[in-house]
Amino acid sequence: RQGTAATMCPSPCHCEEDGIFIMVDCSEMGLSSVPANLSPLTTYLDLSMNNISEIQPRAFHRLHLLSELRISGNQLRYISGLAFQGLHNLKVLMLQNNQLERLPDDAPWDLPNLLSLRLDANLLSVVPAEAFRGVRSLRHLWLDDNSLTEIPVMALDSLPSLQAMTLALNRITHIPDYAFTNLSALVVLHLHNNHIRSMGSRCFEGLNSLETLDLNYNDLQEFPVAIRTLSKLQELGFHNNNIKAIPERAFVGNPQLQTIHFYENPIQFVGKSAFQFLPKLHTLSLNGATQIREFPDLKGTTSLEILTLTRAGLSALPLDLCEQLPRLRVLELSYNQIEDLPSFYHCSALQEIGLQHNQIRRIESSTFQQLASLRALDLSWNMIESIHPDAFASLHSLVKLDLTENRLSSIPVVGLSALTHLKLRGNTELYEAFSPDNFPHMRVIEMPYAYQCCVYGSCDSYKPAGQWDSEQSSTNEDLHKRTVAMYPIHTDTHYDPDLEEFQLEIEESKLQASVQCTPTPGPFRPCDSLLGSWLV
Amino acid sequence: HKPISGVSSGCQQGGCLTCSDYNGCLSCKPRFFMHLERIGMKQIGVCMTSCPPGFYGTRSPERNTCTKCRSECDSCFNKNFCTHCRAGFYLHLGKCQENCPEGMVRSDAQRECIL
Numbered sequence: 001r002q003g004t005a006a007t008m009c010p011s012p013c014h015c016e017e018d019g020i021f022i023m024v025d026c027s028e029m030g031l032s033s034v035p036a037n038l039s040p041l042t043t044y045l046d047l048s049m050n051n052i053s054e055i056q057p058r059a060f061h062r063l064h065l066l067s068e069l070r071i072s073g074n075q076l077r078y079i080s081g082l083a084f085q086g087l088h089n090l091k092v093l094m095l096q097n098n099q100l101e102r103l104p105d106d107a108p109w110d111l112p113n114l115l116s117l118r119l120d121a122n123l124l125s126v127v128p129a130e131a132f133r134g135v136r137s138l139r140h141l142w143l144d145d146n147s148l149t150e151i152p153v154m155a156l157d158s159l160p161s162l163q164a165m166t167l168a169l170n171r172i173t174h175i176p177d178y179a180f181t182n183l184s185a186l187v188v189l190h191l192h193n194n195h196i197r198s199m200g201s202r203c204f205e206g207l208n209s210l211e212t213l214d215l216n217y218n219d220l221q222e223f224p225v226a227i228r229t230l231s232k233l234q235e236l237g238f239h240n241n242n243i244k245a246i247p248e249r250a251f252v253g254n255p256q257l258q259t260i261h262f263y264e265n266p267i268q269f270v271g272k273s274a275f276q277f278l279p280k281l282h283t284l285s286l287n288g289a290t291q292i293r294e295f296p297d298l299k300g301t302t303s304l305e306i307l308t309l310t311r312a313g314l315s316a317l318p319l320d321l322c323e324q325l326p327r328l329r330v331l332e333l334s335y336n337q338i339e340d341l342p343s344f345y346h347c348s349a350l351q352e353i354g355l356q357h358n359q360i361r362r363i364e365s366s367t368f369q370q371l372a373s374l375r376a377l378d379l380s381w382n383m384i385e386s387i388h389p390d391a392f393a394s395l396h397s398l399v400k401l402d403l404t405e406n407r408l409s410s411i412p413v414v415g416l417s418a419l420t421h422l423k424l425r426g427n428t429e430l431y432e433a434f435s436p437d438n439f440p441h442m443r444v445i446e447m448p449y450a451y452q453c454c455v456y457g458s459c460d461s462y463k464p465a466g467q468w469d470s471e472q473s474s475t476n477e478d479l480h481k482r483t484v485a486m487y488p489i490h491t492d493t494h495y496d497p498d499l500e501e502f503q504l505e506i507e508e509s510k511l512q513a514s515v516q517c518t519p520t521p522g523p524f525r526p527c528d529s530l531l532g533s534w535l536v
Numbered sequence: 537h538k539p540i541s542g543v544s545s546g547c548q549q550g551g552c553l554t555c556s557d558y559n560g561c562l563s564c565k566p567r568f569f570m571h572l573e574r575i576g577m578k579q580i581g582v583c584m585t586s587c588p589p590g591f592y593g594t595r596s597p598e599r600n601t602c603t604k605c606r607s608e609c610d611s612c613f614n615k616n617f618c619t620h621c622r623a624g625f626y627l628h629l630g631k632c633q634e635n636c637p638e639g640m641v642r643s644d645a646q647r648e649c650i651l
Contacts, residue, residue, distance in 0.1 A: 028550060048585055049550045072585035073550065097567055097585040116619060118586070120595065121567040140613055145567060145595050163630055164613040169595050187630050188617045193597060209629065212616055235616065 008039035018043060021065065026050070034059040042066055048094070049073040061086035068092040072118065075099055081107030081134075089113055096120040096142065103131040110134040120166070121145040129154035137161055144168040144190065151179045159183065166190035168214070175199035175226075181206035192216040192237070201226050208232065216240055216261065228253035234280070237261040245269040249276070257281055272297050279303055285332075287311055298324045305349075308332040315339060315359075322346035333358070334378070341367050349373055356380040356402065365390040373397055380404035380423065392416050403427065404446070413438040424448055425518075436515070445517045450525035453517035551583025564600070569593045571602040608632040621647040 009015035013026035013035065023044035026035060031050040038045065040062045053075040060066065066087055076098040084090070090111050096118040103119075105128030114135045120142040127148065132138065132155050139161055143152075148170040156162070162183050168190045177200030180186065187209050196218040203226045204210070211234045215224060220241040227233060233254045239261045248271030251257055258280045268291040275284055277300035284301075285308035286292070292312035298304060304325050314336035321342055322328070328347045332354040339359045343366040344350060350371050356378045365388040368374065375397050384406040392398065392415035399418055403411065405426035416422075419439050423446040424430055433452045436442065447453055521527050551568035552561040560580035564570045568583040571591065587593045587602035592612045594601050605611065608625045609618035609632050617630035625632035626642045628649040636642050636649035643650045 070586075094586060121585075140619055164617050164619075166613075169597065185629070188613060190614075193595075211630075212614070 008041065010035035010037050027070070038063060040064065044068045046070040047074070051075060053077065055079055055083040057082035058085050059083060064088050066090055068094075070094040071098070073097045077101055078104075079109075080104055081109055084109045084111055087111055092116045094118045096122070098122050100124055102126065103128055105130045108132065108134045112137060114138055116140040118142040119146070123147055125149065127152035127155040129157075131155045132158040135159070139163045141165045144170070146170055148172055151175055153179050156180060157182045160185065162186055163209075164188040167194070169193045171195055173197055175203040177202040178205055179203050184208050186210055188212045190214045191218070194218050196220060198222075199224060199226050202229070204229050211235065211256075213237070223247055223250060225250075227251075230254055232256055234258045238265070240264040243267060245271075246274045247271050248273045250274040251278055252276075255279065259283060263287065270296060276300050282306065282327075284308070295321070301325075303327055306330040306332075309336070310354075311335040313337065317342050343367055343369060344371060345369050347371070351397075352376045354378045355382070358382050360384055361386075363387040363391045365393075367391060368395060370394050376400040378402045379406065382406055384408060387411055389414065399441075417441070420444070422446070442515050445515065447517065447519070450519040450521040451527055453519065453521055454527035456515045456517040551585070552581075553583075555581065567595075567600065569600045569602050606632070623647070 008022055009024065010026070012029050013024050015025070016023045021041045021043040022039055024038065024042050025046045027046045028049040031047065031052060033052060034047060034055060042063055043065055045063070045066060045068070048070045051074065052071065055076065057080060060069070064086060067089055069087070069090055069092070072094045076095065077100060079095070079100070081104040091113055093111065093114055093116070100119065100122035101124065103124065108130050111134060114137060117135060117138055117140070124143065124146040125148060127143070136158060138159050141159070141162060144166040148167065149172060151167065151172060153176065160182055163185050164187060172191070172194040173196060175196060184206060186207055189207070189210060189212065192214045196215065197220065207230060209232055210230050211232055213227065213230065213233060213236050215238040217240045220238060220243055223243055223246055224238060225247070227236065231253060234256050236254070236257060236259070243262070243265040244267060246267060246269070250271060251274070255277060257278050260281065263285060267286065267289045270286060270289050270292050272294055275281070275296050275298055279300060279302055281301050282303050283306040284304055285306070287308065288311040290311065290313055292314065295314055295318050302324070305327050307325065307328060307330070310332060314333065315338060317338060319342045322344055323346055326346060327349055329349050330352045331347070331350060334354045334356045337359050338355065339361065341360060344353070345366060348370060351373050352375065360379065360382040361384060363384060368377070368391060372394060374395050377398060377400070380402040381404065384403065385408070387408065389412045392412060395415050396418060398416060400421040401416065401419055402423040404423045407429065408424070408427040409429040410432060411424070411430070413434065416439065418441060420441050420443045422439065422442065425446045425448060427448050430448050433455050436455055439445070445456070519525060551564050553563045553565045555561045561570065561583045562581055564583035568585060569587050571582045571584055571587055572579045573582045589611055590605055591602040592605055592614055594603060603615065605618065606615065608622050610620040610622050612618045613630070618627060618632045621627045621632035625634060626636055626647055626649045628637060628640065640649040640651055
């Protein structure tokens with residue numbers, strides 16, 4: 001307590017001066033009622049986390065200057081209309097985490113300047129039509145985590161200034177037509193974690209300013225066509241629902257859309273024109289829509305940066321894919337039936353391409369030409385038999401290349417000097433042992449055969465088996481000891497290496513020792529050729 | 537308004553479900569928000585009925601979490617909708633901007649764009 005605040009501070013609260021006004025904190029003090037002698041100069045009052053179960057009428061009638069009132073975390077079941085008399089300047093009212101079962105309908109709260117009202121985490125099952133008649137300036141309303149079974153349509157009619165509302169975590173099953181007609185200023189609407197199964201096709205009429213609509217975690221059976229009237233919509237979520245199809249021209253009324261989250265829906269069908277003309281959309285991900293046969297027409301959706309279209313039935317890609325999507329950074333098309341690839345030449349921003357688990361047979365010289373930003377390319381589990389010698393020539397940034405389980409007998413190394421990860425396992429016709437010089441930055445390499453790892457010094461057939469195994473098992477042994485073990489020549493007495501040369505060799509061995517090459521050669525997968533063939 | 541009431545740390549808080557003297561609340565009672573408050577080098581778990589200034593709360597069936605608002609907001613409804621701006625920014629329809637739309641002027645007292 002300080003200065004004049006000390007004289008006006010009700011026991012056992014803490015007070016702080018704010019000029020001539022005072023801020024009073026009575027939180028977590030075990031109070032069972034509102035302190036009586038509150039100063040009229042109080043602008044902030046925190047009564048949260050006490051045992052208050054009732055507010056006497058006119059408890060705050062002298063607090064004309066109060067701006068923020070917190071009564072959250074108490075045991076309030078009902079607050080009469082008279083309780084808040086006199087709070088002409090109240091802007092923030094926090095009533096969350098109580099046990100409110102109903103709101104006043106006879107004489108609603110008269111709070112003409114209230115901007116934020118928190119009623120979340122209570123037991124409200126109904127909101128009377130008159131409940132908000134006295135809070136017409138309200139901008140932010142929290143009604144989430146209650147027991148509402150319906151949208152409080154009539155009550156919301158009194159809130160023309162409302163800008164943000166959450167009705168999440170209730171038991172709402174249906175959104176009727178014209179549910180939010182008067183909410184022309186609403187920007188954010190959260191309806192996630194309800195039981196919404198259906199909605200009127202005109203249920204969002206009137207929401208002319210809506211930018212964010214969250215319908216996640218509901219039970220929607222069909223695509224919410226009602227969004228067609230939301231011309232300002234920027235962020236839409238309906239993931240974790242039960243929607244099976246996205247119709248043609250699904251978002252024709254939402255040209256401002258930037259993000260659409262709809263994963264965890266059993267989507268089988270997507271209209272070819274569904275995602276057209278969304279110039280601000282930057283992410284589109286579709287997984288498991290098995291009925292998609294054709295690549296969607298993305299005309300006018302020019303800002304797309306991330307496109308994921310996996311586990312569908314695609315067999316071909318449009319030749320003009322990159323003309324439509326010049327800003328593409330991530331293209332993930334795994335688990336389709338793609339055979340031929342267009343040239344990705346115009347997708348110059350591409351950083352990641354995932355084409356694993358398709359039916360690709362050839363890589364042409366033009367396929368990945370000029371993709372100077374490409375860092376990761378996954379072509380594993382295809383049927384690739386040939387790769388044009390210049391196919392990777394311009395991939396200067398490529399660090400990860402996965403060609404696991406293809407039919408390659410050779411691969412071009414031109415352009416792959418930046419690789420740190422290379423996977424070739426499963427290419428049973430590929431016998432070549434690549435020189436480490438081809439891949440100066442290599443760290444992880446998977447080869448079809450163990451002997452192909454010998455160039456990485458990870459094997460030495462002169463060593464007794466015991467030491468061989470111990471080196472393999474302990475990965476964090478002292479580097480110097482391991483280096484000597486790998487190059488026994490250094491231990492010869494008459495050998496007297498020049499120190500600099502010796503350090504160079506240590507650097508080199510450090511480099512090669514840090515390359516993890518598998519399968520690791522061993523007693524049964526020796527480095528030396530046995531009977532002219534490595535297959536024993 | 538910057539609330540002067542910090543919720544008492546350690547295990548005495550009303551919203552704690554499980555806690556340790558060293559880390560404060562480890563889990564919260566239903567319907568409380570879990571927030572990690574930094575005190576020096578330590579992080580103390582705090583269970584609250586509303587997130588501290590500069591954070592917004594998200595309720596979900598599993599847990600209730602506090603997430604930082606955008607830097608220009610003092611308080612917000614969600615990550616894209618501010619309810620009060622930092623000094624030097626002015627609120628209009630949930631956005632904190634340095635300038636106001638045409639036809640509106642900046643109110644420094646409320647940090648809002650007004651007609």
